[in-house]
Amino acid sequence: APVLSVPALDFAAGENIAVTGASGSGKSTFVNVVSGLEHVREGQVDWSGTDLARLAEHRRDRWRAAHVGLVMQDFHLFPGLSALENVLLPARLASAASAAVKRRARDLLAGTGLDRPEQPVETMSRGEMQRVAIARALVRAPGVVIADEPTASLDADSGQVIADLLIGLSGAAGATLIVVSHDPALISRLPRRITLDRGRISHDSKAAAI
């Protein structure tokens, strides 16, 4: 059986979605497929007319860098670089660190409540590291923000800050927000909930409401 089998699924622009499911249900595969990290064997992954299934890997990578902000459980920050440098690094690698992006990086960091953009990330708390990761995810104003267990390694207070920032900053940017999570406090704040079970969608609150 395929790891993931989804006959049809649509997201509205700007929608906020929680994806839940037991360990091994396919959540990571789902994240990898919708973000273009992993290729689908059959079907389409269509984002506003761009079908990721038809793009070669290097074009998928370029598309993802421009259109998807990723926030992972373990932050994926670069030690030795400051908060600001971490926020700007992916844009720099894509030759997209314009003056506007640099301004936006500072504004986003300030918006997360971090007041020392020059602080090396390895000296930060886990909650602060995740704020940097959120600022980085949003710096190129992506159409979609995808977070994989963004609060899993944080205490409840930090988790709430991260939920506020993810939802608030994605909403302000008009981005669609997809969050894979087991965290009831975070899930309860996302209006649409999708449950995966053995690679299939076993529940979709939107479909259920129709």
Ligand SMILES: Nc1ncnc2c1ncn2[C@@H]1O[C@H](COP(=O)(O)OP(=O)(O)OP(=O)(O)O)[C@@H](O)[C@H]1O
């Ligand atoms: N490339 C692959 N080839 C074969 N099996 C795979 C592959 N990728 C994932 N799987 C299997 O598919 C199932 C779903 O994996 P996936 O990592 O998406 O689950 P998950 O819901 O994210 O789990 P967890 O919450 O434990 O991380 C697992 O049983 C996994 O072993």
